[in-house]
Structure formats: structure tokens, C-alpha cells
Amino acid sequence: MSDDHRPNPDALLAAIHKEEAAKRRGRLKVFLGMSPGVGKTYAMLEAARRELASGCDVVIGYVETHGRKDTDALAEGLPQVPRRSVDYRGVALTEMDLDGVLARHPQLALVDELAHTNAAGSRHPKRYQDVRELLDAGIDVFTTLNVQHVGSRAEIVREFSGATIQETVPDSVLDDAEIELVDLPPGELIKRLGEGKVYLGDRAQAAANNFFRVGNLNALRELALRLAAEHVGQDLRQFLSARQIAGPWKTGQRLLVAISPSPLSESMARWTRRLADNLQAPWLAVYVDLGHTLSDAEQTRLQSNLAIARELGAEVITTAGQDIVEALLRVARQQNVTQIIVGKPAGQRLLDRLRGGSALGRLIRESGGIDVHCVRAEATEPTRPRRFWQRVPHSSQKQYATAAITIGLTTALNFALGNWAGHDTAYMVSLVYLLALLGLAPFVGRGPMLLAAAASALLWDFFFLPPLYTFYINSVQDGLMFGMFFVVALVLGQLTSRLRAQQVAEREREERATALYLLTRELAEGKDIAELLGVVIRQLGDVFKSDVAVLLPETEGEGELIPYPFGTLDLSEKEASVAGWAFRNAKPAGRTTDTLPSSEALHLPLVTPTGCLGVIALRPRDGRQMSLQQRNLLDSFLRQIALVLDRQQLSEADQQAKLVAESERLGETLLNSVSHELRTPIAIISNASASLNDLPTEAEPALRRTLTKEIHEASLRLNRLVRNLLDITRLESGHVKPKMEWCDVSDLVHVALKASEKELARHNVRTNIADKLPLVKMDFVLMEQALNNLLVNAAAYTPPGTDVEVSARAENGELVLAVVDHGPGIPSDSLPRLFEKFYRVPGSPAGGTGLGLSIVKQFVETQGGKVSARNRSGSGAEITIRLPLGEPPKVETESEPALAGRTE
Amino acid sequence: MIALVIDDEIQLRRLLRLNLEGAGYKVFEAPSGQEGLAEAAQRRPDVVILDLGLPDMEGLTVLKRLREWSRVPVIVLTVRDREADKIAALDLGADDYVTKPFSTGELLARLRAAQRHTQPTAEASVFRSGNLEVDLIKRVVTVKNAEVKLTATEYALLRFFVQHAGKVLTQKHIMREVWGPNYEGQTHYLRVYMSHLREKLEADPAKPELFITEPGIGYRLVVKSDGG
The missing domain is CATH 3.40.50.300 (P-loop containing nucleotide triphosphate hydrolases)
Incomplete structure (x- = not known):
């Protein structure tokens, strides 16, 4: 084939x-x-x-x-x-x-x-x-x-x-x-x-x-x-x-037409469209931003030319460059263009010749394999060809004033020099003028430069070139000198203004890049949607000098657009409905668009591949129309914002899903572990109480006692389990808020020991509390429960008759509370996971959910403390709680008078 | 002796009735706050057992209403982890609390202590508990018949405990009564003086048997009948 x-x-x-x-x-x-x-x-x-x-x-x-x-x-x-x-x-x-x-x-x-x-x-x-x-x-x-x-x-x-x-x-x-x-x-x-x-x-x-x-x-x-x-x-x-029927295939042609603010561009676009239709070819409309500043009228016409091209079906590309030929050919090569359409120039210009041929000539020479159509562009409205001076970029009155003042001052200086140097100063003076022009060049445009050059030449001729006070030139040398003034001034003006234009374009590009960079960076720092929207509103407001509103669809219900509450633009009902249109149709609406152009604000949809995320509404504060560059920058901003918002929404959804998965996993573990733990004591209670019920009233008091004891123990176990479950639930839901008070450590140890008396009944408990321990800031209830859990654990996992030690001491600015047992210790590979929820050391005896130590850890950590576990060198495990020691407030001590007999 | 049980759990009411009648009380029951208040007005009980988790109104509200016209001793039933509720109940005039699950012995002891306080205490110028003896008139404190010297504040604290012997006292209450209202939050004073009192009056200060800590609530001076 x-x-x-x-x-x-x-x-x-x-x-x-x-x-x-x-x-x-x-x-x-x-x-x-x-x-x-x-x-x-x-x-x-x-x-x-x-x-x-x-x-x-x-x-x-x-x-x-x-x-x-x-x-x-x-x-x-x-x-x-x-x-x-x-x-x-x-x-x-x-x-x-x-x-x-x-x-x-x-x-x-x-x-x-x-x-x-x-x-x-x-x-x-x-x-x-x-x-x-x-x-x-x-x-x-x-x-x-x-x-x-x-x-x-x-x-x-x-x-x-x-x-x-x-x-x-x-x-x-x-x-x-x-x-x-x-x-x-x-x-x-x-x-x-x-x-x-x-x-x-x-x-x-x-x-x-x-x-x-x-x-x-x-x-x-x-x-x-x-x-x-x-x-x-x-x-x-x-x-x-x-249908893949062999037939007249597309020619594989791609057309490119150059668009400018000129009124001729419109008809060129139409011509290209007709050609493209006949060739069945896609076509591009390219605008090359040469860095000139455009007047408002030109700006508007350019926008409309580009809009027309877009309407006619062109893909519109704007690019920046110094040289129109180079830029056009660059785009053409990038886009595999086969034919370029340009307008036929009205006449050749002197300047073009100086530059090495007209733009058209260069385009034809440098285009290589690309065909160039040169089209007579019909004017759709009568236009006057612009004269040279009209093409000079607008210079402000301030620049003209600067030029005039500079030349005035130079002339005064030259008079002073003339008086000081005496005779024959004409050439020296001329150099001073040139110097002044040189100095002036970087600061003013071509117009003022031309004015300055003309003025200096004439002033020089009149005041300093003999015969003085006439415009008469009596030698070829002087004539040449006079002519050189103009040439030097023009060249300087041309060079510097081009330099300036380049600088301006460069600066604008840099500003655009910087603005985009700043936006991207700030967006990257946003942690949630609200923060991102804050950044968006501030950045768009700063860069485009506009009031901004962001509208996102509500997550539940009808999906109606809700303005983010901290926007700087308050939308009227009418504006909100424009935003709604922009959202539903995923197309820009409002001011400067084809839809509801009478609106105050421009409403732009935030479009991503997955759909429309919302709408951003902008109202320029000074009411001016945006330039093409600004509009392009705005589009880049919006693309960036849409991407980041999309990502954020996805990640928040992902987070939510993870949370759900985690809680599901937790729920499952809870069910597995807890159902067994719950059923065992319930089984014991119901079984023992049924047996009691069946016993004849006065029979077997010993059996009765055993049964009631079993019931009681089972209920205690159930109570402990429920307590742990409630604690973990409170911790999970963030309801544990420690109430920090200065507490007595020995009191704490005593209360905890007392609460676990029953569990520790078959162990030898020893306490070792350092003398003169200061008061420590803690939540007494949480600490007591933590310590209690450790003691119960120590009792459960060590053989009866072994020692359990509780010690408290101050060390390195910390209170160190340790529970030491003399059991088999903790397998070393279990140590890192010991405090995890539902983790149980493999092979540990029945009973227990793996919640106790996790609760200890979380209780202690909410009070700013730490828990650690280790095996002691001899035998047994040591679990240590550390709490920061603060500076307890002073309590005034009293002298100790004997009270007896004293009256108040 | 008449006891009124206000609790919505029928099983618990049945159990309490059984135990209280065993201890010689005549028992009335009410399953809700409204009925409880009505019963209290009608039966004039000697003691009220009030569950804080009632279906129709807050247990604390019932307590508040009751306290508007009655000084009857009230023991509140509550669950763990609700220290704030316990303190609130005590501040509203409850005499004591019992945390579910509780044993009958514990409940009866609390009932007795609460009722003792409502008896006129004319003869109680000398307080005895275990080895401790406090003569409130002579201001003499002895442990195992040996006189103990206390500072003014220590004595004031001890006297306050003695006056409310057997009853739980909230930290706030103690601070206000002994040190004055400006000291309410300064619980470190209480800690220091409690350890002084235990130091001087307990047989083993590390294992106090007289001055019991109620975690998160306050302290209680236990009344021990035997002089052992």
C-alpha cells in the first residue's frame, strides 16, 4: 500500500x-x-x-x-x-x-x-x-x-x-x-x-x-x-x-497569514480563508509583536482582526520578535506551514533598501521550501498610507521638553565656552552639540531626537559658524559638518529607539514571566482551596489592576455558582447570571466578548480537560480595555489557576477518600478485634449467671462464690474494654483537650496504683519516687489513666509473683516516670510498632485489643510528653513516660506556730 | 428512711431498689426528670439518687430545680470521662457522686456520708478518723495521741475537711473557702498544702488513707470508724 x-x-x-x-x-x-x-x-x-x-x-x-x-x-x-x-x-x-x-x-x-x-x-x-x-x-x-x-x-x-x-x-x-x-x-x-x-x-x-x-x-x-x-x-x-475511501485526499497544505493592526489584514484573512477552503487546508493567523507600543485605535483594530481570523476558522498565534520575517518563518517552520500569505506592499521604502531589501524580498529569499503568496489586499475602508513621521512611535510632550531643554542648556554652555576659548570655536562647539545629542539619545524617542538634531544644527550654524548670526554656510567642510549632524542624530535616534523598544518589550516579557512565576509559586504554597482562591484574587487584582470575584459551583445541590466570600468584586444579580452563562457554556462572557458585552465585568471560565471548574470575573479598576499582551497573560494565568485548582480539588477528594478508607480499615480492625473481646466477658457473664439461676437456692455455696467471682471479673474486663474504646474514640475525634494543672507526682503514682490494685494483686509492686520532686504540669486524669494502662499491661504480660516497679525522678528538665516489669520482655521486632493502634505482640495471651499502649502514647503526647519502650539488660520491659518540667509557681511558706490555744 | 431513685434505666432502678431495700431504705422510683421532681415534692425523701443522663431534661437541671426548695442529700450517678459534669453537679449542690459501674458498698457508704452532713452536728466538736483526732474547739490536732503542730493555713484546710468529712470537695470549693475567691485557679497551693497535711497526719504519706485524691475533682477526708 x-x-x-x-x-x-x-x-x-x-x-x-x-x-x-x-x-x-x-x-x-x-x-x-x-x-x-x-x-x-x-x-x-x-x-x-x-x-x-x-x-x-x-x-x-x-x-x-x-x-x-x-x-x-x-x-x-x-x-x-x-x-x-x-x-x-x-x-x-x-x-x-x-x-x-x-x-x-x-x-x-x-x-x-x-x-x-x-x-x-x-x-x-x-x-x-x-x-x-x-x-x-x-x-x-x-x-x-x-x-x-x-x-x-x-x-x-x-x-x-x-x-x-x-x-x-x-x-x-x-x-x-x-x-x-x-x-x-x-x-x-x-x-x-x-x-x-x-x-x-x-x-x-x-x-x-x-x-x-x-x-x-x-x-x-x-x-x-x-x-x-x-x-x-x-x-x-x-x-x-x-470511510477510508481512496479519493481526493487533503493536500497536506497548511497556510499562514500575517495579521497586523492594519485595516488591510481583515481582507487578507478573508482571502486566505477562501484559499484554505479550496485547498481543504487548515490555516494559521499570526500576529508578530514587534515590541512597538500600539495606540488604542490600533489595539482595537488588531483585536478585531484577530477575532475575524478566529471567526473565519483560523488558529490564531501571537508571537514576539524583533524581526517580522524571522518571526513569521519561525512560526511557519514550527507549524509545518507550506504557504505564507502576505500583503503586497504599496511601494518600496528607502529604509527597507538600507536594511537589505524589503521585508517581502527577504521573506521570499529566506522562506526556502515554503511558498509565498503576495496578495493585493483590498482595503475595506479608505485609509491613507501613513507618512514616515506618523510611524514614529508616540513620544510624550515631556520628551520633547527634555530635548528642547537639553539643546538650550548646551547652547548656553557653548556660549560660555566660546567666550572662554576666544576665536574659532565652531568645531569644538559642534562636538559639544554631538555629545549632548549622544547623551540625550537613550532618554527620548525618535521625534524629539530629530527635533534636537535639527535645532542643534541650526543653532550651531546661526550662532557659531562664521559668518555669525546668519544661516549662511560658506565652505564645503561646514556643509558636510551640517549634514553630518542630521545623519548622526538620525542614526542615534534610530538605534536608541530600537534599543528602547527592545528594552520595553524585554521588560514587559520579564514582567509577564515574573507575574506568572509569582502566581505559580504562591499557588504552589496554598494548602487548601480557600488559600488558593485568596492568592488568585490578590494576584489577579494586582497584575491586572482589577476587582476580582471567583465563583465555584456548590458541591451539593443544584451546582449553582457561589462567589468565594473574600473576592474584591461584588457581583450584581445580572453579573452573576453572566457568570452562570460562562460556566454552563465554558466560554468567556461579558465585557469585550461576544456574549453580553454590555456587562461590567469579564467572566472567564476555568476550563480543564475534565470540565469547567468555575468562573473568574474581572472588572478593570480604571475601566480600560486590556491590551492583547495582557489578555494573553490573563489566559496563561487562568490556565495555571485551573490546573492548580483541579489538582487541589482532586487531592482533597483523594484525601477524603483516604480518610474514609482509613476509617473503614479501622472500623474493620475494631470489629475483628473488639467483637472477640466483647463477646468473651459477655459469654462468661451470661453463662455464669445462667448457672447461678439453675442452682438450687441453698446448694453449694462454694460454687456460687466462684460463679459470682467470674461474673464480677468478666464485668471488670468488659468495663476496661469499653473504657479503652471510649478513650480511643475520644482521641480520634479530637475531643481530648488536656486540662493542665500543677500536680503532685507521688499523689499521681499512688492514685494509679490504687486504681490497678486488683490487677496487680498477684505481683510485688515497688515504688521509687525521688525526694523533693517539684510539682509537674499535667492533666491528672489523663496521666492517671496512662499510668494505670501501663500497670495493667505489666500485670497482664508478666508471670504472677514477679516484681513491678514504678519510679519517678527528675532528669534533664524532664519528669521521668517508668514502669518496669520482670517478665519476658518485648520481642525486639515488635518494639517499633508497640504503640500503634491495634498492634499486639505476636503470641501474647488472649485478652486485650492492642489499644492500651496506643492510648498511653496519645494521652502523653497531648500533654507535650513522650513515651518510649525498651528491654532491660537483665530481663523485662521498661516503659517510660517523659513530661517536661516547668517552673512551678512559688508558694509562700509559713512559719509554724503551735496552734494549740491560739484563737483567731 | 426514704430514698428516691431518678433514673431512666429500669434494670438499674430494679437493682438499686433491691440493694437499698436490703439496707433498710423505703424506695421510690422515677424514670424521668419531671416525674422525679414531682416524686421528690410528694414523698419528701431523705436521700435522692439522680442519674445525670435523663431522657427528658438535663440531670443538672433537675438538680438545680430541686435545690431551689430542698436541702435533701443528692448523690448523682454519672459515667467516667465527664469530670466537668461531676464538678458542675457538686457546684450545684450535689452532695456526692458515684461513677458507673459502681459497687453497692460504695454507693451505701456515700449515702451514709451524705446523710450525716444533713444531721445537726452539735456534738461533733471532736472529729475522729483512724488515728487522727481533731478538737475543733481547743484547736488541737493529734495523731496516735501525739500532738501535731500545723500552720494557720494547714489548720484552716484541715478544719474545712473535717467540717465536710466523708464528702468529696472540689478544688475550686476548697480554694475559695480556705484561701479566698482570688485563689480559685491557683491549685498549686492546694497541692503543696495537701502534701503537708499528708506528711504530718498520714501514717504513710505515700499511701494516703485519710486524704484521698479524687482525680480531676478534688479531695475527700475519709471517715474511718476503727482506730487502727
């Missing part, structure tokens, strides 16, 4: 994705006509009726019949979502009720006139955007469109008819649409026009006679037919490709 016949896997994948997306999205069917009056609406209604008849749920979203009887008749009987009326400057307009249709959620909605512009204040400026939302919601849409409104054709129409088309629909809307051509021969149309069957509106009537000429109509008809045919071609190719 040759390579030529193998379907490109990427293309296949794209085709499959497309099919999958289409399954979820609604289908769009466009009834395309060459002009008004061909019967598009009629054809659409007819088709809709057929759908209705076959059981489809059809609804009219918006249909304009213009009172035509036959059309009206068709529309009648079709269910309709009532239109929304909008009050626009006192005029009541009706628009499609988008939310109404979405809520009604029919299978098929009819929406007339795709190119319509919505009344101000609607959610989207354009109707095709409404239609997109319907499609996204999975609703099929029938719509109508005239060919002159198709974005890539609008200009051709303007060229042959002279009519400017205001309302256009981007080609990308039609990409996935099915197109049904509604055709009518021009002659018949003109006839219908004559009969008044075509509604054109009042204002259009005058222009109509001009527009509906046979020539125009033929051209429009051809356009419409060709558009439909191209579309069929596309569909066919896609079909063939998806």
Missing part, C-alpha cells in the same frame, strides 16, 4: 471527533439564497412542516413572513416561542427569546435571517451566536441566509455591486452546516419584484432598483451556487476520508 492511499491518522481522528461532537451538538441547516425574495423562508417552513409531519418537535424561534400570505399560511399551526420585546431608545423591537427556546428545548428550532444583528442589550450581538448556543444545547436549527452575508463573500459582493455589507456571518458557522440552495432564475426574481412580492423594507427600496440588476443577480447566483457546490465538495471529502 503506497503512502498516498493511507489516510492521515490525524485527519481520521479529526473526522471522528467531528462526528462525535455533531452527535452532541444540534444540526444546522441553512437555506441559502442569492438575494432576498427567492423564497428561503418559504422553503424553510415547508421543510419544517415535513419534519413536523414526521413527528419531530418543531418550534418557531423567529420567523419573519413580512405579511406574505402564502408564507403566513405555512407558518400557521407551527408552535412558536413568543418573541422577547426589547426597548431600544424608545422603540419596541422584538427579538428571538433565546432563553425561552433553550428552556422549551425542542428538537428543531426555526430561526430566520442568520445574519441579523440583535438589538443592543441582548445576550449576543449577533443572531448566529444565538444559533450557536442553540446548537450547543443539542437543538437542531433551520435558518436562512443570503450569500452576500457570508463572511468570505461579502467583499466580492461589495466589489461588483458597490454595496457595503454590514451584517456578515463567519464562514466557520457554515462549516458543519448542511446547505440547501434556494434558487430562482434572475428573470423570475425581477418579475416577482415587479409584482411586489418581495419585501425589502422602506429604506432599501431606493437602493433596490440599483442592486437588482440582472448582472448583479447573475453574479450573486453564481456565488451562491459555487458556495453550495464547494460545501458539497467538502462534505464529500470528509465522508470519503472518514
